[in-house]
Amino acid sequence: MGITWIGSFLRNLTANRNLLKNLILRDLKQRYVGSVGGFIWSFVHPVVLLVCYTFVFSVVLRLRLDPRVGTENFPLYLFCGILPWFMFQDTVIRSCGAITDNSALITKTVIPSEILPIAITLSNLVHHLIGLTILLVALLLFHSIHWSILWLLLYLPILIIFAQGLGWLVSSLNVFFRDTTQMLNVLMVFWFWFTPVFYPAEMVPDSFQTLIAVNPMATLVSGYRTAFLQLSQPGPEQLLVLGGWTLAAFLVGALLFRLSKPGFADVL
Amino acid sequence: MSLVSAEQISKCYRVYGSPSDHLKELLSFTGKTHHSPFWAVRDVSFELERGCCLGIIGENGSGKSTLLSIIAGVIRPTEGSLEVNGRISALLELGSGFNLEFTGRENIFLNASILGFSDSQTRERIPSIEKFAEIGEFVDLPLKTYSTGMFVRLAFAVAIHLDPDILIVDEALSVGDIFFQQRCIRKIQQLKREGVTILFVSHDLAAVRSLADRTIWMDHGEARMDGPTDDVVPKYLAAMVSKGSREVMETETVGQALESSSDLGVSPEALNRIPDFLSEVPNIDHQYGNGKAKICGIGAFSREGHSLASAVQGDLVCIRISIEFLEPVASPNVGFMLRNRLGEDVTGTNALFEGMPLAAARAGDRISVDFTMDFPLLKAGFYYFSPAVADGSLDQYDMCEWLDNALALEIVESGTTYGQLRVPMRVRATTVPQGEIHHKDTEKTFTTKTPRHQED
Numbered sequence: 001m002g003i004t005w006i007g008s009f010l011r012n013l014t015a016n017r018n019l020l021k022n023l024i025l026r027d028l029k030q031r032y033v034g035s036v037g038g039f040i041w042s043f044v045h046p047v048v049l050l051v052c053y054t055f056v057f058s059v060v061l062r063l064r065l066d067p068r069v070g071t072e073n074f075p076l077y078l079f080c081g082i083l084p085w086f087m088f089q090d091t092v093i094r095s096c097g098a099i100t101d102n103s104a105l106i107t108k109t110v111i112p113s114e115i116l117p118i119a120i121t122l123s124n125l126v127h128h129l130i131g132l133t134i135l136l137v138a139l140l141l142f143h144s145i146h147w148s149i150l151w152l153l154l155y156l157p158i159l160i161i162f163a164q165g166l167g168w169l170v171s172s173l174n175v176f177f178r179d180t181t182q183m184l185n186v187l188m189v190f191w192f193w194f195t196p197v198f199y200p201a202e203m204v205p206d207s208f209q210t211l212i213a214v215n216p217m218a219t220l221v222s223g224y225r226t227a228f229l230q231l232s233q234p235g236p237e238q239l240l241v242l243g244g245w246t247l248a249a250f251l252v253g254a255l256l257f258r259l260s261k262p263g264f265a266d267v268l
Numbered sequence: 269m270s271l272v273s274a275e276q277i278s279k280c281y282r283v284y285g286s287p288s289d290h291l292k293e294l295l296s297f298t299g300k301t302h303h304s305p306f307w308a309v310r311d312v313s314f315e316l317e318r319g320c321c322l323g324i325i326g327e328n329g330s331g332k333s334t335l336l337s338i339i340a341g342v343i344r345p346t347e348g349s350l351e352v353n354g355r356i357s358a359l360l361e362l363g364s365g366f367n368l369e370f371t372g373r374e375n376i377f378l379n380a381s382i383l384g385f386s387d388s389q390t391r392e393r394i395p396s397i398e399k400f401a402e403i404g405e406f407v408d409l410p411l412k413t414y415s416t417g418m419f420v421r422l423a424f425a426v427a428i429h430l431d432p433d434i435l436i437v438d439e440a441l442s443v444g445d446i447f448f449q450q451r452c453i454r455k456i457q458q459l460k461r462e463g464v465t466i467l468f469v470s471h472d473l474a475a476v477r478s479l480a481d482r483t484i485w486m487d488h489g490e491a492r493m494d495g496p497t498d499d500v501v502p503k504y505l506a507a508m509v510s511k512g513s514r515e516v517m518e519t520e521t522v523g524q525a526l527e528s529s530s531d532l533g534v535s536p537e538a539l540n541r542i543p544d545f546l547s548e549v550p551n552i553d554h555q556y557g558n559g560k561a562k563i564c565g566i567g568a569f570s571r572e573g574h575s576l577a578s579a580v581q582g583d584l585v586c587i588r589i590s591i592e593f594l595e596p597v598a599s600p601n602v603g604f605m606l607r608n609r610l611g612e613d614v615t616g617t618n619a620l621f622e623g624m625p626l627a628a629a630r631a632g633d634r635i636s637v638d639f640t641m642d643f644p645l646l647k648a649g650f651y652y653f654s655p656a657v658a659d660g661s662l663d664q665y666d667m668c669e670w671l672d673n674a675l676a677l678e679i680v681e682s683g684t685t686y687g688q689l690r691v692p693m694r695v696r697a698t699t700v701p702q703g704e705i706h707h708k709d710t711e712k713t714f715t716t717k718t719p720r721h722q723e724d
Binding site for chain 2: 018107173176
């Protein structure tokens with residue numbers, strides 16, 4: 001059963017690649033529709049963020065990172081963490097409305113609805129790649145680029161798959177359960193502050209280290225820092241936990257979406 | 269091979285106490301139910317061949333749209349099997365899937381890609397879509413700047429230009445201006461000739477008659493009748509008319525007829541069936557007047573005294589208007605204006621104009637005035653009566669009450685009507701042999717020596 005599902009899903013995806021492309025374009029344009037600057041804004045945001053971090057943390061607060069961390073450049077350290085987090089948070093939160101916001105498409109046209117959350121993930125990926133480009137420029141200017149960047153080939157796909165799984169999960173849940181959006185927003189605040197983005201994982205007291213170890217986003221964030229800043233690699237247990245979470249999120253999300261999909265048009 | 273083959277399809281809507289009950293049930297492995305059933309469509313079977321046009325008629329809530337949505341593949345039937353062989357283009361709701369922030373062109377591409385078109389295939393079709401939609405340079409402006417008409421035209425244009433094998437149209441023809449409706453109907457006829465199978469739902473029985481080869485009459489989710497359009501539509505109309513008559517309010521008071529009705533074409537027995545005083549106004553769009561008299565009811569009745577919701581061109585139609593005077597009115601006059609669905613005045617009259625001055629009324633008096641006519645051969649569609657009661661002469665009067673579009677009457681064509689109305693006509697044609705035309709010196713007339721003429 002699972003194999004045929006995957007087969008039909010992939011066939012569907014290739015058959016609808018033009019739809020997917022148009023949905024992604026629509027999503028990208030939608031953010032900047034009516035604005036004169038258009039796509040330039042997606043470059044402006046991360047640059048401004050980077051400049052502000054530098055001002056606040058390095059100039060005003062003169063924050064010194066714990067020597068255990070392995071780098072002294074706090075803005076870059078922060079930027080490496082915040083990029084994967086934003087990719088994740090944006091994808092999951094926006095996926096929540098992927099089905100409900102497109103109820104006209106679901107109830108009045110024959111659209112393979114699993115594509116809608118995929119389009120959101122991929123459109124966020126475009127923004128993520130823009131952010132990564134700016135990070136690379138900043139690294140060239142203030143740091144250096146090392147072969148360790150190849151680790152990204154491991155962490156980026158995991159990030160995408162994890163976010164996609166949760167995206168499917170919340171988008172189908174939200175059809176039946178409109179509280180999902182609110183619950184998710186609350187959850188995301190917790191999740192963000194319990195993920196070492198603004199602080200190094202090394203500073204977390206020992207009694208809370210388990211919390212970091214089982215948090216897939218914590219592993220992904222430190223994975224990104226390995227890739228860009230050559231910081232210490234997450235341990236094998238952490239990687240295993242991350243793999244487990246990712247697989248579970250993807251399978252549960254896909255299964256729930258698949259099972260609840262026939263009911264979408266009836267409820268919307 | 270039939271293009272669409274539906275076998276006993278049923279759709280049961282589960283009425284849930286809350287949406288989370290629905291999720292519980294979808295994920296339940298024990299098969300426990302959390303709903304009460306509502307059958308929107310029950311045991312409908314039919315087959316459709318290439319180039320066939322199926323009309324679906326029925327009252328609101330009879331399951332027409334649900335049936336179309338099932339065939340379009342948007343919702344799944346609860347029971348029964350459905351086989352569709354071909355590309356479906358469905359206009360279930362005009363412009364669904366259109367995004368108001370985006371330009372017409374961008375929306376065309378997105379809509380086409382939902383149907384599996386590549387961008388280059390879509391690009392080839394853009395000129396003809398633009399041409400049909402007649403939106404000009406608006407195609408590159410966001411949809412939010414469009415008028416309703418432009419929106420409708422674009423949606424329809426996109427749906428028909430995506431090479432459908434099966435075109436599904438739900439009520440879309442009743443929107444948009446009259447000219448566009450006609451173009452849509454012509455286009456549908458052309459598509460039909462080209463072998464496209466068409467399914468459409470409409471309340472516009474004239475459109476059903478002119479397009480559908482076959483019609484299904486849906487009644488409470490079931491196919492009450494399925495057959496050639498010319499058999500089904502009259503039965504449906506008859507059922508609607510008899511239903512309408514049951515809804516007429518009962519008589520409140522019995523008064524004396526002001527004038528003998530014997531020569532009005534409505535028999536006394538038929539008149540007995542009509543309540544003497546109507547106390548229901550089906551609709552009021554707008555109302556004005558000094559309030560000295562009140563229009564309590566208006567109704568349309570057939571020769572047999574049945575209440576009419578629709579009539580065939582040329583049928584005898586009796587319009588009864590019931591008035592209650594709240595204050596004394598010295599020279600009352602009652603009349604109506606007949607308008608078409610575009611709100612244009614078609615004709616109007618009143619008792620005084622027809623040579624029937626009404627007696628002075630005291631406060632509390634009630635009268636009913638009947639206007640009986642052979643309904644003009646107006647083109648099919650809805651027509652609206654706006655009744656009025658006034659005090660004064662034809663030239664100088666005070667309006668006591670005027671109700672806009674109080675009563676609707678659907679007119680069905682008894683024969684094809686070109687333009688706004690059909691006029692009974694006698695035709696004579698004369699064959700004129702060559703060279704035998706000669707002008708008289710001063711008069712511009714001509715004669716023929718051996719006229720052979722046909723007369724109609």
